[in-house]
Amino acid sequence: MxxxxxxxxxxxxxxxxxxxxxxxxxxxxxxxxxxxxxxxxxxxxxxxxxxxxxxxxxxxxxxxxxxxxxxxxxxxxxxxxxxxxxxxxxxxxxxxxxxxxxxxxxxxxxxxxxxxxxxxxxxxxxxxxxxxxxxxxxxxxxxxxxxxGQSTNDVIPSAMKLAAYRLTDAVVASLQSVSKSLQGKAAEFSAVYRLGRTCLQDGQPMTLGQAFEGYAAVIRRAAERTRVQQQRLLTIPLGGTAIGTGLGASPGFRERLFEQMPEVTGLAVQPSANRFDGMQNLDEFQRLSAELETATAAMAKIAKDFILLSSGPAGGLAEISLPAVQAGSSIMPGKVNPVIPMSVVQLAQIVHGNHACIAMVCQDGMLEINHYEHALGSRLFDSLHRIEEIAGTFGPLCIDGIEANVERSMENLQSSFALATTLVPKLGYAAVSKLVKESIQTRRAFLDLAREHGLIDADEIIELIESVVRVD
CATH class of the missing domain: 1.10.275.10 (Fumarase/aspartase (N-terminal domain))
Structure with missing residues (x-):
């Protein structure tokens, strides 16, 4: 120059x-x-x-x-x-x-x-x-x-849609990878018996693999729903110029334009069915953001479960061990924190905030256009980038390295009242109720008392657990 x-x-x-x-x-x-x-x-x-x-x-x-x-x-x-x-x-x-x-x-x-x-x-x-x-x-x-033949009002939302479409590819791939990692652990932990909990209270027996099956399913569904919404971004308002009438473009421009767009972009781009709708409304971005919020909320729920199940290692549940990826404290020697699950929870908080902003932008458009679309683009792109980055670490740095503490899981299960209901047909309601009451009063494990009273032996306990967790 x-x-x-x-x-x-x-x-x-x-x-x-x-x-x-x-x-x-x-x-x-x-x-x-x-x-x-x-x-x-x-x-x-x-x-x-x-x-x-x-x-x-x-x-x-x-x-x-x-x-x-x-x-x-x-x-x-x-x-x-x-x-x-x-x-x-x-x-x-x-x-x-x-x-x-x-x-x-x-x-x-x-x-x-x-x-x-x-x-x-x-x-x-x-x-x-x-x-x-x-x-x-x-x-x-x-x-x-x-x-x-263009205006800012049709160029910018059209470009934002194409950019978000391509960025969503990486998000869907990262979600699919998380689901695959979870499914692999579901198979690995299929015979690890554990105490299922509701409201953080003792519930019923299940396997750790069954819990991971649920985790894998919700992330797989999130990836599928995100992919469906992604496809709707290929309908763009380009050619509507300032307000949808096409004023300012030459006759035939819109038709020629959409002959060129698929070849230039390599995407199946289509014009908005209604030009004025395409210019006024950003709701397809809001729907994509909602899917991203749902996906990250699901990952956060899983991450918080990992934090609970790995708590300890001596004073908590300690039913799983997470990979140690960095030191957890500058003052407490040997402490290792669940930093990857923590970052996933933090991601969900950020995406939730971004979605709240996006929803406000969509409702604040006025008359023929929405002139706050750059706030939407900034927050949507941020969510897309962050999900790709954090979900990309969730599998390889956390899920893939999770180990089950088989003995601790079985100990927690057998120390609970989770099998009390299943013993009613064998022992009768009154006998089981008496054992539960005695367990509470003496602070001794329910099954230990049942064995002491000769009501059940160790082999029967395993058979009972296996029969309860079996899913047809």
Missing amino acids: VFSGNSRGDGSVMRQESDSLGVVDIPGDMLYGSNTARALKNFPIADRVLGAETQLVRALAEIKKSCALANLSLGVLDDNRAAALLSACDDMIAGKLNSHFVVPLLEGSGGTSTNMNVNEVLANASLLKLGQQPGQYQMVHPNDHVNC
């Missing part, structure tokens, strides 16, 4: 752009323009910037490329402009321009700053390919050429 303009005094070269609000200084090595520069001053937000959200950048580039191809086919763009713009779009898709996308995701302009950041970078990248300097927009203009 050839730099132009005046030195800022710190060794860097500045260039200037003029818009309807006046003259703006822009770093000479950056491809954005005046709209972006103003956004950086207006929204000095310490949040992820557009360039860091690579799937959103890719989706925006694919949209701009599809629009350019549609305009080229309609004769709205000439061959030279289109060739430069399409090449710039390909660079953007490849991630070569990410450093120039500097607007924070939480910008407050309803998406205009983000869209213009993209338009300006693509215009200036195109100008360089044509031998022109950035800011000389006669050949390729951010609005007249890059944004032709």
Whole structure:
């Protein structure tokens, strides 16, 4: 790039752009323009910037490329402009321009700053390919050429849908991996007898494997439901321009656009069945977020069970042992905390908060559009990234290394009243009630008393447990 303009005094070269609000200084090595520069001053937000959200950048580039191809086919763009713009779009898709996308995701302009950041970078990248300097927009203009047939109002929600769609792939894969790990442990622990508990009180006999079967099933279902909702993100409002009427696009633009989109994206993208619905409402994002909240809540329930079942190791339940992945205390020697399950619970808390924000955004849209969509995008992308990261550690760093404490589990089972009900047919209700009362008064195990009174022997106890936990 050839730099132009005046030195800022710190060794860097500045260039200037003029818009309807006046003259703006822009770093000479950056491809954005005046709209972006103003956004950086207006929204000095310490949040992820557009360039860091690579799937959103890719989706925006694919949209701009599809629009350019549609305009080229309609004769709205000439061959030279289109060739430069399409090449710039390909660079953007490849991630070569990410450093120039500097607007924070939480910008407050309803998406205009983000869209213009993209338009300006693509215009200036195109100008360089044509031998022109950035800011000389006669050949390729951010609005007249890059944004032709589009508005922020249809581009941004469409790009967010495509980005969320792709990010959901990794989330579903991570959930499936968690379910697979849980199912593997269900098989491994199929003959480990334990005390089932309700309301944290002694319940009935079961196997540890049966508990893990339930864990695996709910995560598998969460992955399936998330996948179903993911598919609904492929219906996008692109072509509706500002409010759904399509005003500002050339005749035939929408049809040509959706001929290009599947080829450019590799996805089965479809236009919104009702343009005005597509522009006004963000409910498909809210539904995806709800599935993510449900999935992380299910993982958190499992994680909290692991924390309880591994408590101790001397003063708690200690029916399972979790892998020791790091020291648990800076002052208590030898202490190891359940840090991976704790991080899973924390994940659910974060996703729940994100979902609350997303629900508020969806209800706060006004009239023809929802101009708070960037808050939604920021929170939804955060949930998607966090779930992929944390769920990705839950299996290999925790579930896969869980060990069953067979003796402790059997001890807790036999020390409880869990088998009292099953002995009624053999001993009678009155005799069993008397044993339970004696066990409470003497603080001795129920089955120990039954053996002492000659009412049952050790082999019968095992046979009884096996018969009770058997599921047809």
